[in-house]
Amino acid sequence: MEEVITSRFPEELVKKVDQAVSRGHFRSRSDALRAMVEEYLTEHPELFLGEGTRELLTNAPTMTDDELESLGLRLFKGLNVARLVAEGRR
Amino acid sequence: MRTLLYLDTNIILARYAPDEPQHEEAKNLLAKIEEGKPASVTSILTLIEVVSTTSRAYNRFKGEPESMKREEVAGAFLRRVINIKNLDFIPTGGEVSIDIEEQRVKLPALFAVALEIGSKTGVKTLDNIHLASAHIASRIYGQKIDYFITLDEDLLKHKEEIKNLIEVEIATPSEISEMTFDS
Numbered sequence: 001m002e003e004v005i006t007s008r009f010p011e012e013l014v015k016k017v018d019q020a021v022s023r024g025h026f027r028s029r030s031d032a033l034r035a036m037v038e039e040y041l042t043e044h045p046e047l048f049l050g051e052g053t054r055e056l057l058t059n060a061p062t063m064t065d066d067e068l069e070s071l072g073l074r075l076f077k078g079l080n081v082a083r084l085v086a087e088g089r090r
Numbered sequence: 091m092r093t094l095l096y097l098d099t100n101i102i103l104a105r106y107a108p109d110e111p112q113h114e115e116a117k118n119l120l121a122k123i124e125e126g127k128p129a130s131v132t133s134i135l136t137l138i139e140v141v142s143t144t145s146r147a148y149n150r151f152k153g154e155p156e157s158m159k160r161e162e163v164a165g166a167f168l169r170r171v172i173n174i175k176n177l178d179f180i181p182t183g184g185e186v187s188i189d190i191e192e193q194r195v196k197l198p199a200l201f202a203v204a205l206e207i208g209s210k211t212g213v214k215t216l217d218n219i220h221l222a223s224a225h226i227a228s229r230i231y232g233q234k235i236d237y238f239i240t241l242d243e244d245l246l247k248h249k250e251e252i253k254n255l256i257e258v259e260i261a262t263p264s265e266i267s268e269m270t271f272d273s
């Protein structure tokens with residue numbers, strides 16, 4: 001499925017795209033812009049990282065320090081937190 | 091000059107672990123930090139450790155009827171840590187290229203410093219990342235750290251060696267509990 005997107009470009013950029021098309025690098029403006037967008041997105045995977053983190057934070061409840069302390073009392077019961085962190089570093 | 095502390099992950103988690111031996115000291119310290127005296131920094135690694143440590147501890151917790159999901163527990167702690175006032179996170183720094191013969195390895199500046207520190211201290215891998223973060227804060231970002239606050243037994247054991255290497259005092263919350271901080 002394809003979608004048509006309307007977008008504004010500076011004149012200079014359009015000239016360069018047209019030049020690339022006229023020189024035979026691309027079949028059309030659409031083809032050129034599609035290829036450029038695809039290449040940029042491939043070269044910048046960082047644009048899609050962090051979604052999971054954002055989701056984690058969005059879905060996480062906001063808790064007060066007292067509530068977190070009460071949660072920590074149960075969560076870390078019988079555990080030495082410093083050692084638990086240290087174990088994770090091994 | 092304003093006193094600057096580096097907070098290890100275990101200090102932040104000890105604040106929320108009432109059974110931890112230095113819980114009260116960690117709690118008081120975090121309260122002082124949020125009031126603005128002293129200032130503090132930590133590594134971005136701390137965020138990962140907060141999530142992974144609470145997530146590992148969750149294994150013992152999930153049986154309770156009112157339990158939250160693992161992600162909710164980890165996320166709740168992460169959200170709070172990110173929002174601690176006057177706690178800055180030290181970035182990894184730009185990319186450094188190391189050329190050896192025909193090979194070129196690109197790595198974040200933080201890892202390059204950790205490589206160097208690791209070869210000289212013999213502490214655990216991720217301890218090196220924390221030490222490298224403190225070193226980067228002082229040397230690259232001009233934030234001279236006065237104390238590296240930790241409960242990590244290994245780091246405390248190597249405190250003299252680390253002090254000589256990165257010029258930062260290693261201390262526990264109880265060791266600095268009576269201290270008056272400059273603002």
